[in-house]
Amino acid sequence: MGTVISIVSGKGGVGKTTLCANLAFSLALEGRSVIAIDGDMGLRNLDILLGLESKAPYDLLDILDGRCSVGQGIAVHDTLPSLHFIPGSEDYTAKIDRRAFRRLCRWLGNHYDYVLIDAPAGVGEGFRDVLFCAQRCIVVSTPDLTAVRDAGRTAAIIAGLRQMRTELVINKVRKQMIKKGYLQNVDQVMDSVSLPLLGLVPHDDEIVIFSNRGGILPQNRSVAAQAFKNIARRLEGEDVPLASFWRK
Ligand SMILES: Nc1ncnc2c1ncn2[C@@H]1O[C@H](COP(=O)(O)OP(=O)(O)OP(=O)(O)O)[C@@H](O)[C@H]1O
Ligand SMILES: [Mg+2]
Secondary structure (H helix, E strand, C coil): EEEEEEEECCCCCCCCCHHHHHHHHHHHHHHCCCCEEECCCCCHHHHHHCCCCCCCCCHHHHHCCCCCCCCCEEEEECCCCCCEEEECCCCCCCCCHHHHHHHHHHHHHCCEEEEEEECCCCCHHHHHHHHHHEEEEEEECCCCHHHHHHHHHHHHHHHHCCEEEEEEEEEEEEEHHHHHHCCCCHHHHHHHHHHCCEEEEECHHHHHHHHHHHHCCCCCCHHHHHHHHHHHHHHCCCCCCCCCCHHC
């Protein structure tokens, strides 16, 4: 029985899609079966980060509305055969049948170790659709005060809507900026958001480069790749110390 995990944030652009793609890579590289779903209707872009642009002829809405079978709607990664993907719809006006979406996610949860759903920014309908399907939730924030406040609000809304395990990932961490007091430090973010910490990801230009190429970060030498791998291992229940970039 797999786990359905939704990746959400309050503020946009904090790194939900980046985390979703890189967790999918890390888990698949560890031999887990993973399906990533783009729940960001209208503004989808998980396909680019996964290197699966135009690889799937159908999308999530086609599956939910019965225009294709589940099997027809799933794309398979070229080099990681245990990584599968369902794109979001380009139709920003699309209304999802929430119960059908949840049924699909539960069904996929019986066939994959992990179902990762990339949410749209904010706390609107799309966020609620994605939350409704989840068994577990990751709230992403950066150490910027605006993102932290929105993440705290989002965590409170989740707690009011659903009882589920919810954890925090702090992305785009810049140690020197934090040391100088320009950004919130990790304790301040955790206090404001009031969620347990699942991991830290450094600010790293290599993430931008590989995201635009749809490529997998070099696992051996990339500090960011190590951070994503640590988060993946914590999802697996392992006790992993914080990434070395933060401890040094
Ligand atoms: N750790 C990081 N270091 C440097 N750049 C990053 C990092 N994480 C994400 N980015 C960059 O930040 C931008 C936004 O990332 P991403 O699209 O993952 O955010 P998002 O939360 O999914 O955005 P949206 O709310 O629009 O869906 C991208 O250009 C991405 O490459
Ligand atoms: Mg996104």
